Amino acid sequence: MINLTIDGKKVEVPEGTTVLEAAQKVGIEIPTLCHHPDLTPYGGCRLCVVEVEGIDTLQTSCTLPVNNDMVVHTDNEKIHNARKFILTMLFNERNHFCPYCQVSGGDCSLQNAAYAEEMTHWPIMPDWKPLSVDASHPFIVLEHNRCILCRLCVRACGEMIGNFTLAFEDRGGRSMLVADQGVPLGESSCISCGACVQVCPTGALIDRWSAYQGLTTDVEKTKTICINCSVGCGIEVLSRDNRLVRIEGDWDAEINHGVLCDAGRFHPMVEERKRVLTPMIRKNGKLRAATWENAYSEIVVNLKPLLKNKDDSIAGVISTRLPAETMHLFKQIFTSNFNSSIVTTTEEDTLTATISKLAEKEGMPFEAKLADLHKADCFIVLSEDITKDHQVISFFIKRLLPCGAKLITINSSSDGLDNFTHAAIKVNLKNINYIVNQLRKPIAANKEKLSAILSDLDKTKDIEKGVFEEAVKLIKAATNPFIVYGGNPTNNEDFITAIWKLAKTANANLLSTKGGANSFAAAQFHLDVPLDFNGVNTAYIALGDEEPSQILINKLKEVPNLIVQSSYISPLITFANVVLPVHNWLEQSGHYINLEGKMQKANSALTALEGAHCNTKTLKILADKLNIKVSDDWKKDITDRVAISLIE
Ligand code: SF4
Ligand code: SF4
Numbered sequence: 001m002i003n004l005t006i007d008g009k010k011v012e013v014p015e016g017t018t019v020l021e022a023a024q025k026v027g028i029e030i031p032t033l034c035h036h037p038d039l040t041p042y043g044g045c046r047l048c049v050v051e052v053e054g055i056d057t058l059q060t061s062c063t064l065p066v067n068n069d070m071v072v073h074t075d076n077e078k079i080h081n082a083r084k085f086i087l088t089m090l091f092n093e094r095n096h097f098c099p100y101c102q103v104s105g106g107d108c109s110l111q112n113a114a115y116a117e118e119m120t121h122w123p124i125m126p127d128w129k130p131l132s133v134d135a136s137h138p139f140i141v142l143e144h145n146r147c148i149l150c151r152l153c154v155r156a157c158g159e160m161i162g163n164f165t166l167a168f169e170d171r172g173g174r175s176m177l178v179a180d181q182g183v184p185l186g187e188s189s190c191i192s193c194g195a196c197v198q199v200c201p202t203g204a205l206i207d208r209w210s211a212y213q214g215l216t217t218d219v220e221k222t223k224t225i226c227i228n229c230s231v232g233c234g235i236e237v238l239s240r241d242n243r244l245v246r247i248e249g250d251w252d253a254e255i256n257h258g259v260l261c262d263a264g265r266f267h268p269m270v271e272e273r274k275r276v277l278t279p280m281i282r283k284n285g286k287l288r289a290a291t292w293e294n295a296y297s298e299i300v301v302n303l304k305p306l307l308k309n310k311d312d313s314i315a316g317v318i319s320t321r322l323p324a325e326t327m328h329l330f331k332q333i334f335t336s337n338f339n340s341s342i343v344t345t346t347e348e349d350t351l352t353a354t355i356s357k358l359a360e361k362e363g364m365p366f367e368a369k370l371a372d373l374h375k376a377d378c379f380i381v382l383s384e385d386i387t388k389d390h391q392v393i394s395f396f397i398k399r400l401l402p403c404g405a406k407l408i409t410i411n412s413s414s415d416g417l418d419n420f421t422h423a424a425i426k427v428n429l430k431n432i433n434y435i436v437n438q439l440r441k442p443i444a445a446n447k448e449k450l451s452a453i454l455s456d457l458d459k460t461k462d463i464e465k466g467v468f469e470e471a472v473k474l475i476k477a478a479t480n481p482f483i484v485y486g487g488n489p490t491n492n493e494d495f496i497t498a499i500w501k502l503a504k505t506a507n508a509n510l511l512s513t514k515g516g517a518n519s520f521a522a523a524q525f526h527l528d529v530p531l532d533f534n535g536v537n538t539a540y541i542a543l544g545d546e547e548p549s550q551i552l553i554n555k556l557k558e559v560p561n562l563i564v565q566s567s568y569i570s571p572l573i574t575f576a577n578v579v580l581p582v583h584n585w586l587e588q589s590g591h592y593i594n595l596e597g598k599m600q601k602a603n604s605a606l607t608a609l610e611g612a613h614c615n616t617k618t619l620k621i622l623a624d625k626l627n628i629k630v631s632d633d634w635k636k637d638i639t640d641r642v643a644i645s646l647i648e
């Protein structure tokens with residue numbers, strides 16, 4: 001440990017700590033502009049300067065490591081004069097005419113620093129040249145005039161996301177932030193994660209959907225989780241007057257440490273679907289508004305006789321976007337009481353179901369944790385383009401590649417990792433089990449055997465031998481390989497067994513991406529049978545706020561009596577007999593089990609739409625009206641299938 005003194009306070013910190021971190025530890029605030037705790041220190045803005053006894057010049061505290069017996073001052077005239085000078089230069093360089101900037105009034109670190117230094121005017125006549133504004137991106141506006149060249153965005157794009165879209169061209173005051181080789185941001189390799197916007201200290205990079213809708217002081221912030229996929233990233237929902245203003249990554253979230261993908265950050269901002277405003281009942285072929293009481297009565301009249309039948313004339317389908325509490329009730333009503341064997345999720349029979357079946361057979365889950373991914377030195381990504389779904393996993397992988405990690409992809413067509421991979425094995429998904437099994441053999445074999453295995457590769461499977469050999473070499477050389485797999489290849493069970501064996505042979509960690517936010521919970525509740533409505537007369541669909549797939553719509557068209565619990569108008573409504581309006585994800589709370597078995601609570605961030613009911617409450621009332629007794633102990637039942645230990 002290192003002992004030093006900052007502003008007269010004794011501080012003890014581990015070796016390698018910076019003076020800035022040591023000061024923060026004892027509650028001493030030092031202003032910064034180019035620093036972010038999750039990024040490599042850069043030392044560019046120099047606002048964080050401090051005086052160290054024995055050193056003539058002021059030092060940047062964000063890059064200065066602590067030393068034993070160091071005596072540091074953060075608050076004296078020399079330091080404040082230096083900070084004022086730095087700020088003056090920054091204001092002089094570009095147009096920071098604050099009243100016209102969307103972050104002015106509290107959300108701009110530059111303006112805040114100027115107020116802290118009691119600056120009332122620009123001491124030097126500004127020397128601005130008008131710069132362009134790049135509004136080519138669907139979610140982001142790049143306002144070069146407000147840029148202070150701090151490079152936080154460049155480092156976030158590279159170090160957090162591994163995308164390296166942003167860079168600077170030219171030097172000094174002429175430096176310009178550019179995307180790729182200088183193309184408009186909207187035409188660049190940007191993947192719309194928004195990390196650059198979240199770290200930008202000024203109004204240079206702004207979220208175009210929330211611009212001018214309220215400063216941080218005007219909005220309410222609710223910590224919750226994104227439910228757009230099974231990763232379960234932590235988010236902060238910013239709202240004003242019960243209106244969604246912006247979604248930001250939660251820097252404190254264990255899973256994603258602040259990074260989000262476009263689906264988590266921006267897509268909810270452009271929701272255009274219309275809400276279901278009232279319960280509806282179909283009468284004489286037309287859906288008409290009804291009271292909740294009448295809608296329930298209609299459902300009870302339809303469902304009560306089926307309780308006695310106890311056959312498959314009724315099916316229940318629930319969205320994996322709904323909380324575990326809702327799924328648990330759904331299962332009790334439709335599986336335990338109607339005794340239907342067609343009680344499943346909107347995902348149908350996907351990989352998650354097969355994984356759970358295999359894990360059940362083995363009596364244990366056999367997958368790794370997301371945290372293990374950060375320690376891997378070789379990634380094998382199979383059968384899913386994780387740059388489209390479960391994207392944050394691809395960020396974790398891409399950002400480790402410049403540090404020497406290797407990447408092998410095995411997929412049927414081009415995918416977003418093609419530009420990053422060291423060996424891309426393209427294979428017809430029908431042959432994926434064959435490839436996985438073939439990979440395993442040379443990993444276990446010696447050099448001589450490898451050439452024999454290569455020459456034995458089935459010519460009909462169209463495998464590039466050079467790429468295959470490279471993949472084998474990379475896996476063999478790795479000390480900490482990690483396999484990520486997903487999608488929905490055919491022969492799921494054989495596929496997973498083959499991957500499992502490969503992981504054992506290569507001594508690799510294994511993680512499947514699964515499907516929606518609560519896909520794992522659904523599988524644990526056995527809500528994972530194939531969607532087959534043959535012979536079904538009545539279907540109850542707890543859709544929540546999910547957009548139904550065309551496959552689901554086509555299948556349900558054949559069912560004579562359809563009851564839909566939905567937040568939004570969708571094609572399903574056009575042929576439903578009863579429709580119940582329910583809360584969307586921002587209005588409800590409940591628990592989710594992510595792809596690694598981590599249990600998280602989603603918190604409601606907005607007051608619910610008047611007239612809509614909570615999904616869980618809707619099912620509870622229905623159970624009550626059908627005289628069905630239900631239990632609330634979902635935590636007990638969720639570990640029944642495979643004894644997963646839920647990480648809380
Ligand atoms: S949105 Fe993401 S990918 Fe695009 S430039 Fe910003 S950090 Fe890079
Ligand atoms: S755009 Fe923002 S984050 Fe990027 S260099 Fe300019 S001020 Fe810094």
Ligand code: SF4
Binds near residue numbers: 228230256262263
């Ligand atoms: S990776 Fe999944 S959970 Fe994370 S922000 Fe994207 S959609 Fe949401």
Ligand code: FES
Binds near residue numbers: 032042061
């Ligand atoms: S915050 Fe230290 S140099 Fe910018």
